[in-house]
Amino acid sequence: MTMDDTAATARKLKGKGGAGQEAPAADPAPTGGRPDAKAGGSRGAKNGREREERSGMRPESPEFGHPSPIEPPDSYSTESLDRATKAHLARFTLGISPFGLASTYYSWWLHLMGSPGKQAQLVEKAARKIARLMIHSAQTMREPDSAPCIEPLPHDHRFDDAGWRNWPYNMIYQSFLLTQQWWYNATNDIDGLSKQEERVVSFVTRQILDMLSPANFPWTNPEVARLTAEQGGRNLVRGFQNFVEDWERAISGKLPVGAEDYVPGRDVAVAEGKVVFRSRLIELIQYAPKTDKVKAEPILITPAWIMKYYILDLSPHNSLVKYLVGQGFTVFMISWRNPTAEDRDLGMDDYLQAVEDALDAVTAIVPDRKVHGVGYCLGGTLLTIKAAQMARDGDDRLKTLTLLATQTDFERPGELQLFVSESEVSFLEDMMWDQGYLDTKQMAGAFQLLRSKDLIWSQYIHEYLLGRRQEMFDLMAWNADATRMPYRMHSEYLRHIYLNNELAEGHYKVGSAPVALSDISVPVFCVSTTSDHVAPWHSVYQLHLLADTDITFVLTNGGHNAGIISEPGHDGREYQIRTTTRGARFRSPDAWRAEAERHEGSWWPELTDWLTAQSSGEDAPPRLGLTRGPYAAQADAPGTYVFQR
Numbered sequence: 001m002t003m004d005d006t007a008a009t010a011r012k013l014k015g016k017g018g019a020g021q022e023a024p025a026a027d028p029a030p031t032g033g034r035p036d037a038k039a040g041g042s043r044g045a046k047n048g049r050e051r052e053e054r055s056g057m058r059p060e061s062p063e064f065g066h067p068s069p070i071e072p073p074d075s076y077s078t079e080s081l082d083r084a085t086k087a088h089l090a091r092f093t094l095g096i097s098p099f100g101l102a103s104t105y106y107s108w109w110l111h112l113m114g115s116p117g118k119q120a121q122l123v124e125k126a127a128r129k130i131a132r133l134m135i136h137s138a139q140t141m142r143e144p145d146s147a148p149c150i151e152p153l154p155h156d157h158r159f160d161d162a163g164w165r166n167w168p169y170n171m172i173y174q175s176f177l178l179t180q181q182w183w184y185n186a187t188n189d190i191d192g193l194s195k196q197e198e199r200v201v202s203f204v205t206r207q208i209l210d211m212l213s214p215a216n217f218p219w220t221n222p223e224v225a226r227l228t229a230e231q232g233g234r235n236l237v238r239g240f241q242n243f244v245e246d247w248e249r250a251i252s253g254k255l256p257v258g259a260e261d262y263v264p265g266r267d268v269a270v271a272e273g274k275v276v277f278r279s280r281l282i283e284l285i286q287y288a289p290k291t292d293k294v295k296a297e298p299i300l301i302t303p304a305w306i307m308k309y310y311i312l313d314l315s316p317h318n319s320l321v322k323y324l325v326g327q328g329f330t331v332f333m334i335s336w337r338n339p340t341a342e343d344r345d346l347g348m349d350d351y352l353q354a355v356e357d358a359l360d361a362v363t364a365i366v367p368d369r370k371v372h373g374v375g376y377c378l379g380g381t382l383l384t385i386k387a388a389q390m391a392r393d394g395d396d397r398l399k400t401l402t403l404l405a406t407q408t409d410f411e412r413p414g415e416l417q418l419f420v421s422e423s424e425v426s427f428l429e430d431m432m433w434d435q436g437y438l439d440t441k442q443m444a445g446a447f448q449l450l451r452s453k454d455l456i457w458s459q460y461i462h463e464y465l466l467g468r469r470q471e472m473f474d475l476m477a478w479n480a481d482a483t484r485m486p487y488r489m490h491s492e493y494l495r496h497i498y499l500n501n502e503l504a505e506g507h508y509k510v511g512s513a514p515v516a517l518s519d520i521s522v523p524v525f526c527v528s529t530t531s532d533h534v535a536p537w538h539s540v541y542q543l544h545l546l547a548d549t550d551i552t553f554v555l556t557n558g559g560h561n562a563g564i565i566s567e568p569g570h571d572g573r574e575y576q577i578r579t580t581t582r583g584a585r586f587r588s589p590d591a592w593r594a595e596a597e598r599h600e601g602s603w604w605p606e607l608t609d610w611l612t613a614q615s616s617g618e619d620a621p622p623r624l625g626l627t628r629g630p631y632a633a634q635a636d637a638p639g640t641y642v643f644q645r
Contacts, residue, residue, distance in 0.1 A: 087434030100423030163222025238467030258472025289621035341436030380406025529563030
């Protein structure tokens with residue numbers, strides 16, 4: 001048995017019994033040399049404790065001592081003051097805790113000060129880099145086209161303009177890259193500092209350096225300087241106008257410029273259908289059939305509640321819903337309500353109940369048929385929890401499970417974990433306690449920092465320094481159309497699912513008992529993307545260690561959203577696919593990637609072929625909703641919840 005096999009077996013056993021089995025009791029520690037020490041010692045200790053209690057001499061920590069009859073109990077106003085103070089501070093920090101960052105930086109500094117060898121190494125590296133830069137400067141005086149002494153990373157396009165190859169800009173950007181490299185060395189491989197702390201310090205330092213990049217200033221960016229000279233500064237005037245317009249829209253709660261061209265029901269989310277069920281949390285949309293016959297089992301899609309549902313029904317040419325309906329599937333989609341402060345006490349159980357309500361509606365409209373469950377992002381995590389609970393309770397209504405960019409194991413969730421620590425979660429809880437929910441702008445800050453060069457500084461340069469508006473498109477407009485998250489639900493999700501990883505460990509409770517992903521026996525189709533900064537594919541792949549069933553895993557190029565919206569005919573798309581059968585030996589993610597077949601084009605046909613193979617035949621299309629009752633057809637798609645701001 002290989003080490004990978006041993007790890008896989010251990011993880012699966014952990015998932016199956018992690019919460020339900022008790023460890024054997026430890027042997028009592030020896031108490032001395034006398035044969036009767038155990039019994040006599042126990043009785044003696046008991047008598048001693050009784051004497052101490054009678055005399056009032058029993059040693060206790062002051063905080064656990066008996067309260068004085070004349071001392072008033074603690075006032076909760078002090079705790080409320082703390083929470084209110086942090087809640088107001090969070091509005092200025094976009095929900096990012098300064099206390100956790102400060103303590104991590106202090107720990108880094110303290111460990112660095114205690115490492116004279118590391119300090120000497122950094123001094124040596126600084127001297128080398130200065131020497132390299134000076135040598136390169138002398139070379140460029142003789143040979144202006146000489147190769148730079150350091151190249152940007154492949155994904156760094158800030159210095160692509162030809163002007164960066166001319167003096168003095170070549171020295172400016174070369175010195176910046178060398179400085180950036182030095183700081184990476186200074187924040188990594190510090191003796192005594194945990195890897196998590198190193199990643200946090202390195203990440204935050206990189207954000208500071210990105211802010212100070214020479215590309216961000218008109219006098220050190222050759223492209224901006226050249227355009228300013230050519231246009232007499234008109235680009236900066238346009239950029240200032242763009243800034244004022246964006247600021248006015250931001251403070252008034254309006255969507256970005258151009259988003260008005262992508263209205264749900266008119267430009268996006270245009271697939272025909274009816275709302276067939278409505279509750280406090282969801283509207284359930286059933287889409288109109290487009291074929292004479294449909295697959296016997298319907299599809300229920302659970303999207304993420306952090307954004308509006310229509311990422312999977314975007315424009316007509318890239319709508320997954322439209323594609324599935326066109327392939328002969330009956331499709332239902334959950335549209336989440338945008339919570340307000342009144343919904344602060346809605347929890348994870350309420351969201352699981354919403355999936356249960358949707359499943360009840362689907363099986364009532366299409367009776368005597370199982371359901372293909374499809375989940376996207378957080379919706380996939382929720383659907384997986386529901387599937388595990390159904391398996392635990394003997395509910396066999398699911399036919400298959402399809403997960404799109406979905407994590408179930410949060411042990412290695414990527415750079416997003418830098419924003420999820422005890423300090424950060426407590427800070428967010430204080431903010432949500434004050435306002436009743438997590439606002440969309442407060443969520444966007446963390447996601448933008450993950451790709452600050454692309455989502456913050458690139459936009460800043462193009463729109464405010466070059467004066468060029470970035471053209472709006474459907475995916476960008478959807479990305480700006482976020483939803484809030486209730487206080488209780490988001491706190492429970494962050495603590496139980498993300499911070500404590502209880503779902504993967506087999507400790508997450510639904511009802512009174514935990515659920516185990518190893519109970520899921522239906523076939524799984526799992527899709528991940530190579531450039532996903534929210535759900536990294538190595539983390540998504542960990543499902544192979546948790547679910548004891550057949551898993552067809554697809555790895556496609558693209559990001560968290562763009563890789564999923566991968567319609568046939570989309571240029572530059574490719575994917576790998578491989579099925580791991582139940583009981584097969586575990587393959588590491590990199591070994592899987594080396595062995596999986598590579599294909600050009602969209603992975604969508606693979607999904608429909610797989611669903612067709614799992615279906616039991618074809619039927620006549622069901623009607624939209626029932627004739628009466630809670631599942632009667634109501635408003636036209638996209639419903640009403642999608643318009644809530």
